[in-house]
Amino acid sequence: MSSSKKPSMIIPDEELIARDVEAYLEQHKHKDLLRLLTCGSVDDGKSTLIGRLLYDAKMIYEDQLAAVHRDSRIHGTTGDDFDPALLTDGLKAEREQGITIDVAYRYFSTSKRKFIIADTPGHEQYTRNMATGASNCQLAIILIDARHGVTVQTKRHSFIASLLGISHVVVAVNKMDLADWSEKVYEDIRQAYNAVCARLAFKDVHFIPMSALHGDNVVDSSPHSPWYKGPTLLHHLENVTITSNRNLIDMRFPVQYVLRPDLNFRGFAGTVASGVMRPGDEVMVLPARTTTKIAEIVSWDGPLNHAFPPMSVVVRLQDEVDASRGDMIVPVNNIPRVESEFDAMLVWMNESAGREGKKYLVKHACAQLPGTLEKVRYEVDINSMRKKDPACDEQGATVLNLNSISRVRMVLHRPLIFDAYERNHDTGSFILIDRMSNATVAAGMILDRTSAADSADSAAPSSDHAANITRESSLVSRHERELLLGQRAQTLWFTGLSGSGKSTIAKLLERELTDDGRLCYILDGDNIRHGLNRDLGFSADDRKENIRRIAEVARLLNDAGVIVITAFISPYRNDRAMARDIIGIDSFSELYVNTPVEVCEARDPKGLYKKARLGQITDFTGIDAPYEAPKEPAFVVETAQDTPETCVDKIMAFMKARESTRAKK
Numbered sequence: 001m002s003s004s005k006k007p008s009m010i011i012p013d014e015e016l017i018a019r020d021v022e023a024y025l026e027q028h029k030h031k032d033l034l035r036l037l038t039c040g041s042v043d044d045g046k047s048t049l050i051g052r053l054l055y056d057a058k059m060i061y062e063d064q065l066a067a068v069h070r071d072s073r074i075h076g077t078t079g080d081d082f083d084p085a086l087l088t089d090g091l092k093a094e095r096e097q098g099i100t101i102d103v104a105y106r107y108f109s110t111s112k113r114k115f116i117i118a119d120t121p122g123h124e125q126y127t128r129n130m131a132t133g134a135s136n137c138q139l140a141i142i143l144i145d146a147r148h149g150v151t152v153q154t155k156r157h158s159f160i161a162s163l164l165g166i167s168h169v170v171v172a173v174n175k176m177d178l179a180d181w182s183e184k185v186y187e188d189i190r191q192a193y194n195a196v197c198a199r200l201a202f203k204d205v206h207f208i209p210m211s212a213l214h215g216d217n218v219v220d221s222s223p224h225s226p227w228y229k230g231p232t233l234l235h236h237l238e239n240v241t242i243t244s245n246r247n248l249i250d251m252r253f254p255v256q257y258v259l260r261p262d263l264n265f266r267g268f269a270g271t272v273a274s275g276v277m278r279p280g281d282e283v284m285v286l287p288a289r290t291t292t293k294i295a296e297i298v299s300w301d302g303p304l305n306h307a308f309p310p311m312s313v314v315v316r317l318q319d320e321v322d323a324s325r326g327d328m329i330v331p332v333n334n335i336p337r338v339e340s341e342f343d344a345m346l347v348w349m350n351e352s353a354g355r356e357g358k359k360y361l362v363k364h365a366c367a368q369l370p371g372t373l374e375k376v377r378y379e380v381d382i383n384s385m386r387k388k389d390p391a392c393d394e395q396g397a398t399v400l401n402l403n404s405i406s407r408v409r410m411v412l413h414r415p416l417i418f419d420a421y422e423r424n425h426d427t428g429s430f431i432l433i434d435r436m437s438n439a440t441v442a443a444g445m446i447l448d449r450t451s452a453a454d455s456a457d458s459a460a461p462s463s464d465h466a467a468n469i470t471r472e473s474s475l476v477s478r479h480e481r482e483l484l485l486g487q488r489a490q491t492l493w494f495t496g497l498s499g500s501g502k503s504t505i506a507k508l509l510e511r512e513l514t515d516d517g518r519l520c521y522i523l524d525g526d527n528i529r530h531g532l533n534r535d536l537g538f539s540a541d542d543r544k545e546n547i548r549r550i551a552e553v554a555r556l557l558n559d560a561g562v563i564v565i566t567a568f569i570s571p572y573r574n575d576r577a578m579a580r581d582i583i584g585i586d587s588f589s590e591l592y593v594n595t596p597v598e599v600c601e602a603r604d605p606k607g608l609y610k611k612a613r614l615g616q617i618t619d620f621t622g623i624d625a626p627y628e629a630p631k632e633p634a635f636v637v638e639t640a641q642d643t644p645e646t647c648v649d650k651i652m653a654f655m656k657a658r659e660s661t662r663a664k665k
């Protein structure tokens with residue numbers, strides 16, 4: 001078997017099976033699982049490598065082996081010798097063509113670990129299978145033929161692996177026997193690949209020179225590479241430390257079925273996509289935004305005190321809540337985005353090109369709905385890993401060709417419940433289906449809002465940085481801080497025109513609340529724009545970013561137990577909805593300072609309306625930039641008829657009434 005050393009606690013499988021089957025099964029149950037994939041160009045030797053790994057690790061049944069020895073003579077590329085590729089090239093068509101054409105999954109285990117290998121195809125047009133096979137893998141083996149070095153396909157597969165969030169990589173420099181086991185050849189490839197990695201988000205990259213066909217450095221160390229002091233492939237796979245890519249923070253439970261066996265039971269069945277759910281948790285059902293608590297979590301084994309991915313469970317809620325397939329149960333103060341527009345990285349996987357402006361079906365964990373490929377922001381130049389202009393057809397229309405990787409803007413016909421891919425692989429990925437042919441044409445990964453489309457020169461989206469960031473949970477909860485402060489943290493979000501009275505009222509309210517013994521803090525437009533947001537102007541995009549950052553700050557302050565009062569024009573409904581989503585619907589109140597523009601202009605406390613009328617300032621809200629009044633604000637402040645003090649009294653009364661209804665709940 002492997003030349004690797006095993007820790008004394010672990011008894012080799014074959015020894016344990018012979019001695020004590022029960023003990024073997026117990027040991028097997030507790031081994032951790034490593035999901036990996038192999039990728040490389042055609043003929044780099046993926047199937048051979050996997051076959052060799054299985055064979056040398058003694059994972060092949062005798063009858064399988066006999067069949068392969070027989071087949072080697074008929075189909076093999078090795079004369080009468082044993083061809084390990086035939087162990088894995090299961091499909092008849094691929095045997096005949098000599099290439100692998102679909103993702104094949106192989107399962108094997110050693111005394112230390114269990115492994116699932118996705119054998120993905122290397123042929124150019126099969127990037128699709130590569131993208132689908134890779135989506136839940138933790139480690140990628142990138143095969144490079146020592147004679148050819150780093151190719152475009154090596155770069156493409158590496159880019160996709162990085163995009164999919166795989167952070168551990170083994171570069172198998174294969175066919176070293178055909179390169180005379182030259183250390184220089186190996187070193188040159190190492191250098192070339194390291195240059196590729198500089199633009200990708202891998203955490204660790206390990207190089208191994210090998211000959212998969214002859215078994216050098218796969219399971220056993222090779223006598224041909226005395227200059228290589230590292231581990232064999234199997235030893236590395238058994239021992240590499242894998243950082244978990246399971247998200248146990250953001251609880252997401254997409255409802256798959258509603259169960260109603262009798263009038264007394266109504267449960268929602270599904271698989272926990274991420275996070276941990278417990279009975280008693282306060283949850284919200286999206287998209288209805290109904291809040292309730294988890295009453296019970298049940299599995300085949302009876303009631304559970306918690307559930308986590310990928311457990312399939314039935315959830316019963318405390319209140320009679322209407323939810324159906326495609327809805328999602330989430331925590332009240334950590335909800336996903338519910339929006340109809342987003343940016344995504346798209347891998348085009350179909351012969352017929354994608355088109356800017358064309359409608360597709362978007363298939364996502366929670367829904368299947370129509371949407372438009374609104375804009376292609378850029379295409380990735382795989383050779384340089386930088387952005388380039390998207391391709392055009394003869395008529396000058398922007399198109400996405402087979403195997404292209406691009407950043408696009410998607411606009412859906414109705415809102416979708418989703419997260420950014422780097423935060424949640426299940427709720428952050430989707431596929432596009434052509435509505436005429438029904439073919440799957442692209443795989444997409446949704447980007448975080450902060451991932452700027454036009455700044456960086458590197459094609460890798462800026463959310464790649466987030467791939468290296470792990471969320472840290474606190475030992476102190478928001479609830480504990482609220483108890484300490486004797487208040488319920490929340491954000492009072494004032495919106496209204498410039499001069500409507502937001503700042504005046506916010507300041508008086510802060511005074512009043514403080515006098516009432518509450519800890520509160522104002523975030524005001526003018527102040528924030530001098531510091532945190534001094535890089536932002538007044539375009540729609542800048543205002544959106546302004547609101548996003550403020551909402552994030554408000555969320556942090558709320559988490560610290562503080563009551564936040566914001567005074568920003570926040571003229572766009574979508575931006576305010578985003579703020580509500582970031583802060584959490586239960587902590588957010590929209591207060592509309594409803595002062596007509598004529599009154600604001602007459603007040604003109606900063607002389608800005610005058611300047612706007614003279615054309616000295618542009619994009620001024622109410623003059624040459626829009627203000628979208630709230631449709632259902634929690635409270636309306638009428639400054640044209642009430643004095644500032646009356647306005648504040650009324651707001652205090654509203655807050656107290658709201659608090660007492662919440663307390664009764």
Ligand SMILES: Nc1ncnc2c1ncn2[C@@H]1O[C@H](COP(=O)(O)OS(=O)(=O)O)[C@@H](OP(=O)(O)O)[C@H]1O
Pocket residue numbers: 497498499503525526529538542543544546547567568569570571606608617618619620621
């Ligand atoms: N073009 C234009 N449009 C609107 N407002 C302008 C503009 N230029 C400068 N100002 C001053 O900036 C303050 C608004 O900033 P906000 O951060 O509240 O604006 S927004 O929410 O991002 O729309 C706003 O403050 P308030 O008057 O307190 O509302 C103005 O003083």
Ligand SMILES: Nc1ncnc2c1ncn2[C@@H]1O[C@H](COP(=O)(O)OP(=O)(O)O)[C@@H](O)[C@H]1O
Pocket residue numbers: 496497498499500501502503504505567603605638639640642643644647
């Ligand atoms: N009822 C009222 N509430 C708030 N401000 C009022 C009221 N009546 C008159 N004002 C005046 O209107 C102006 C509002 O300015 P400001 O509070 O800076 O508005 P904003 O922050 O919305 O731009 C102030 O000069 C204030 O004295």
